[in-house]
Amino acid sequence: MSDAVVDARGVGKIFGQDEDRVEALRDISLRIEPGEFVSLIGPSGCGKSTLLRLIGDLTAPTAGQLTVNGKAPTQARTDRDYGIVFQKATLLDWRTVTKNVELPLEIMGIDGREERAARMLDLVQLGDFGGHYPWQLSGGMQQRVAIARALAFNPSLLLMDEPFGALDEMTRESMQQEVLRIWGETGTTVVFVTHSIPEAVFLSTRVIVMSSRPGRISHVIEVGLGHPRDVETRESQDFYDKVTEVREALRRQEQAS
Amino acid sequence: MSPDHEPLTLDAHRGDAAVIGPGSAGRGRNLVPAAVAFVAVVALWEGAIRLFDVQAFVLPAPSVIVGRFVATSGEIWSAGLNTLIEALVGLVGGTVVAVVVSLVTVRWSPVREGLMPFAIAANSIPIIALAPIANGMFSLRSLVPKMVVVGVVVFFPVMINTTRGLLEVDPDEIELMRSYAATPREVMWQVRVPHALPYFFSAMKVVSVLSIVFAIVAEYFGGSQEVLGQYILTKANLFVFPDAWAGILVASILGLALYLVMVVTERLVMPWHVSFRAEVS
Numbered sequence: 001m002s003d004a005v006v007d008a009r010g011v012g013k014i015f016g017q018d019e020d021r022v023e024a025l026r027d028i029s030l031r032i033e034p035g036e037f038v039s040l041i042g043p044s045g046c047g048k049s050t051l052l053r054l055i056g057d058l059t060a061p062t063a064g065q066l067t068v069n070g071k072a073p074t075q076a077r078t079d080r081d082y083g084i085v086f087q088k089a090t091l092l093d094w095r096t097v098t099k100n101v102e103l104p105l106e107i108m109g110i111d112g113r114e115e116r117a118a119r120m121l122d123l124v125q126l127g128d129f130g131g132h133y134p135w136q137l138s139g140g141m142q143q144r145v146a147i148a149r150a151l152a153f154n155p156s157l158l159l160m161d162e163p164f165g166a167l168d169e170m171t172r173e174s175m176q177q178e179v180l181r182i183w184g185e186t187g188t189t190v191v192f193v194t195h196s197i198p199e200a201v202f203l204s205t206r207v208i209v210m211s212s213r214p215g216r217i218s219h220v221i222e223v224g225l226g227h228p229r230d231v232e233t234r235e236s237q238d239f240y241d242k243v244t245e246v247r248e249a250l251r252r253q254e255q256a257s
Numbered sequence: 258m259s260p261d262h263e264p265l266t267l268d269a270h271r272g273d274a275a276v277i278g279p280g281s282a283g284r285g286r287n288l289v290p291a292a293v294a295f296v297a298v299v300a301l302w303e304g305a306i307r308l309f310d311v312q313a314f315v316l317p318a319p320s321v322i323v324g325r326f327v328a329t330s331g332e333i334w335s336a337g338l339n340t341l342i343e344a345l346v347g348l349v350g351g352t353v354v355a356v357v358v359s360l361v362t363v364r365w366s367p368v369r370e371g372l373m374p375f376a377i378a379a380n381s382i383p384i385i386a387l388a389p390i391a392n393g394m395f396s397l398r399s400l401v402p403k404m405v406v407v408g409v410v411v412f413f414p415v416m417i418n419t420t421r422g423l424l425e426v427d428p429d430e431i432e433l434m435r436s437y438a439a440t441p442r443e444v445m446w447q448v449r450v451p452h453a454l455p456y457f458f459s460a461m462k463v464v465s466v467l468s469i470v471f472a473i474v475a476e477y478f479g480g481s482q483e484v485l486g487q488y489i490l491t492k493a494n495l496f497v498f499p500d501a502w503a504g505i506l507v508a509s510i511l512g513l514a515l516y517l518v519m520v521v522t523e524r525l526v527m528p529w530h531v532s533f534r535a536e537v538s
Contacts, residue, residue: 058435077436086432
């Protein structure tokens with residue numbers, strides 16, 4: 001047993017067999033402590049989403065050992081230890097915003113659904129939109145509903161797979177601010193997949209830089225910008241320096257391969 | 258039979274800037290063009306028949322057909338009622354069996370793999386050729402053989418469309434449910450069934466009309482005389498063509514009525530669907 005939320009030791013993932021064999025991840029070792037905000041960044045095909053899906057038990061590793069909250073990922077999933085947000089909001093069209101947030105609560109048989117859903121919608125600042133249907137909301141608002149839904153059952157871990165990839169730059173920055181605020185308020189551990197360097201630096205306590213074919217961890221960068229972070233953080237020299245550091249790390253591993 | 262509705266995929270660019278007003282009654286339809294077209298066609302038809310003095314056995318004038326429709330309405334509607342009963346029982350029966358088969362085959366894929374080849378093979382049987390045989394299975398005046406023919410006709414399109422709808426689900430939605438450790442039953446009712454509704458109703462709009470058509474065709478092969486098919490056949494054999502046309506008018510009204518029932522039901526069951534959303538400029 002370990003205290004880490006995520007503990008990966010020598011984890012590998014191979015898809016397919018024989019000629020179709022693709023090695024997506026090789027020898028991933030990573031510990032994520034409670035309350036951390038960890039970003040996975042790397043070029044397409046570096047397996048960052050696959051790593052997230054391994055943590056969420058949406059696919060299984062083919063090598064190594066992986067625990068989530070000290071348990072096998074399947075156990076963690078069935079214990080409802082994590083909430084997940086995809087690049088698409090993936091809201092159910094036939095449910096109102098409130099009913100979408102209540103979906104996991106219904107499935108898990110959690111009581112006080114209305115009150116919880118209302119609290120979650122307040123958290124993402126959509127308190128007035130509970131009666132709307134998803135298609136009546138903008139892309140950014142839809143994604144905020146998805147975050148409210150993922151947090152509705154108080155998971156200790158939040159997995160986010162390029163959640164702002166489809167949003168415009170302005171919306172994206174305000175969503176990043178939102179997520180930081182929510183992270184601060186809930187104390188949830190976050191694993192965040194992105195291909196945006198400034199996004200990774202702005203959000204994270206730690207940035208994991210990955211390289212591709214096969215996916216490996218090439219650098220681990222502690223961000224250490226302190227909190228709270230805001231627009232001034234984005235314009236600070238420390239922020240630029242960290243962005244440069246991540247960019248250099250990405251470039252070095254590209255040249256090496 | 259191909260499903261003819263737009264897929265459920267969401268438009269990524271849909272109103273990114275602001276909240277779109279609540280979609281209330283759905284898009285309003287302007288009925289004026291359709292009414293004008295209808296009146297024009299009927300007037301042309303009437304005028305052409307009078308102008309060229311067309312004989313009734315070729316094509317009677319609409320006024321004559323409507324006249325006979327009114328004059329024989331008691332007889333014609335009682336025949337129509339029997340035909341409607343055949344169509345409805347066949348429609349409901351075929352649909353229920355089709356939906357149950359869809360749900361079972363989607364839930365347990367070995368059942369699907371075992372059953373699908375036979376369902377496809379069965380679909381290639383010319384169903385209407387079964388009508389005379391079905392007649393022989395039941396008593397002479399029974400309506401049941403017609404119901405069976407309608408049910409078999411209805412089954413396949415409904416089953417294929419519903420199955421497709423149940424299977425065409427965004428993989429992210431399935432993974433989301435998996436992340437909640439949802440049971441297969443919950444995945445079915447929370448995600449798959451709502452996705453299948455548009456496919457189901459596409460099929461229902463087609464087969465509701467087909468049910469009347471095939472009931473009448475099955476009636477041509479004999480059995481009870483108190484049915485629309487026999488009424489039309491008898492009147493045609495007696496060269497009373499306006500009466501036969503009045504029978505066809507009743508058949509059309511019945512088919513249209515069933516179709517409209519499906520349209521209204523669809524709106525009531527899935528008001529959230531993209532095709533009913535209010536147009537917003």
